[in-house]
Amino acid sequence: MSACFAVAEWFPHLANQPSPVASPRKTLTRFDDYREMLSDAVRMEAYREAIAAVVRPGDVVVDLGAGLGILSFLAVRAGAEKVYAIEQGGQIELARALAAKNGLASRIEFIEDNSKRVTLPAPANVLLSETLGSFGVDENTLDFTLDARERLLEPGGRMIPEALELFLAPVELPEDHSRVAFWNDVEGFDFSPAIDELMSRMSLSRVAPGALLSEAQSFYEIDLRTHREVTLERKLLFQMQRPGVLHGLAGWFEVALSADVSFATSPSSPSTHWQQAFFPFRQPVSVTPGDFLEVVFAVGPKAEHSDDTRVSYDYRCTQRANEGKAAQPPVPSPVARNAPCPCGSGKKFKRCCGRA
Numbered sequence: 001m002s003a004c005f006a007v008a009e010w011f012p013h014l015a016n017q018p019s020p021v022a023s024p025r026k027t028l029t030r031f032d033d034y035r036e037m038l039s040d041a042v043r044m045e046a047y048r049e050a051i052a053a054v055v056r057p058g059d060v061v062v063d064l065g066a067g068l069g070i071l072s073f074l075a076v077r078a079g080a081e082k083v084y085a086i087e088q089g090g091q092i093e094l095a096r097a098l099a100a101k102n103g104l105a106s107r108i109e110f111i112e113d114n115s116k117r118v119t120l121p122a123p124a125n126v127l128l129s130e131t132l133g134s135f136g137v138d139e140n141t142l143d144f145t146l147d148a149r150e151r152l153l154e155p156g157g158r159m160i161p162e163a164l165e166l167f168l169a170p171v172e173l174p175e176d177h178s179r180v181a182f183w184n185d186v187e188g189f190d191f192s193p194a195i196d197e198l199m200s201r202m203s204l205s206r207v208a209p210g211a212l213l214s215e216a217q218s219f220y221e222i223d224l225r226t227h228r229e230v231t232l233e234r235k236l237l238f239q240m241q242r243p244g245v246l247h248g249l250a251g252w253f254e255v256a257l258s259a260d261v262s263f264a265t266s267p268s269s270p271s272t273h274w275q276q277a278f279f280p281f282r283q284p285v286s287v288t289p290g291d292f293l294e295v296v297f298a299v300g301p302k303a304e305h306s307d308d309t310r311v312s313y314d315y316r317c318t319q320r321a322n323e324g325k326a327a328q329p330p331v332p333s334p335v336a337r338n339a340p341c342p343c344g345s346g347k348k349f350k351r352c353c354g355r356a
């Protein structure tokens with residue numbers, strides 16, 4: 001465990017090496033994954049409500065990443081005349097059978113392919129998708145969604161979800177970090193190169209609210225109806241609010257499925273199958289209140305035309321006392337933007353008077 005650096009200095013292991021790279025979870029085709037998603041009450045309730053509010057009788061809907069077809073079925077229930085259910089995974093025959101079993105086969109056309117290769121006879125009225133990873137965009141969500149928006153949706157068409165916000169926070173997670181530390185010594189051998197491999201995969205963690213060492217920062221706000229970049233990069237500055245041991249960053253998202261339906265996967269939100277993302281630092285760092293942590297974080301496609309997502313992060317930690325005037329003030333917390341709007345609308349400030 002190393003203490004925070006008194007003088008601003010990049011951690012040496014990151015200064016000389018490429019940033020860690022994380023791949024997304026593998027395509028979700030396993031039966032248990034679908035059962036977990038279909039029994040996630042937060043997810044299902046939100047999608048059910050948003051689809052009922054957004055899809056109108058007679059609509060043509062694209063369901064990007066249809067899985068077993070549940071969102072297509074809900075779209076038909078909401079009145080959709082035709083749903084194109086696009087799924088690249090292996091369960092499409094079962095999805096077809098489920099549609100037939102429920103008398104929906106005539107209104108749903110299943111297409112077994114990656115959405116980027118699909119063309120439609122005419123643009124749809126609604127683009128519906130749930131391809132969210134634990135850090136929101138880590139299943140190449142942006143690349144697929146923006147491509148489908150441009151090619152498969154009518155101009156100005158409705159989208160579910162319509163906006164996404166990603167958050168990061170420094171965390172103390174000793175048990176999760178022990179998976180990293182384990183590789184330093186295996187039977188007396190130096191297995192530390194395995195750490196690079198481990199850090200190249202985003203891990204999942206159930207992060208308790210008490211694990212946070214400072215307030216979360218908003219990493220990115222994305223309006224999916226207008227957003228264009230598939231790679232997101234930002235520098236964030238955190239100020240520690242309690243003493244502890246910094247093991248890395250936790251990440252999560254808040255998604256607006258429609259104007260009135262949203263949910264979050266934060267440590268203090270009702271639990272979901274997404275849990276939270278964990279981006280471990282190589283070494284734990286002792287921190288005290290007032291210390292600053294500066295992070296440059298990026299997420300985007302691994303390569304052009306790649307279906308894999310790349311996550312990279314560099315970080316440096318500085319002690320507040322010795323930084324004096326050189327230290328930047330902490331970035332204003334975005335959390336207040338999640339508070340109820342003072343105008344009394346009942347909406348969150350950021351979705352009401354605080355809209356960017």
Ligand SMILES: C[S@@+](CC[C@H](N)C(=O)[O-])C[C@H]1O[C@@H](n2cnc3c(N)ncnc32)[C@H](O)[C@@H]1O
Pocket residue numbers: 027028029037038064065066067068069070071086087088089113114115116129130131132144
């Ligand atoms: C999280 S699951 C959701 C399944 C289903 N829509 C639901 O809500 O239960 C995402 C699904 O999208 C599929 N998928 C992801 N990206 C895709 C793409 N670009 N084209 C086709 N299928 C995709 C995956 O194979 C996976 O089955």
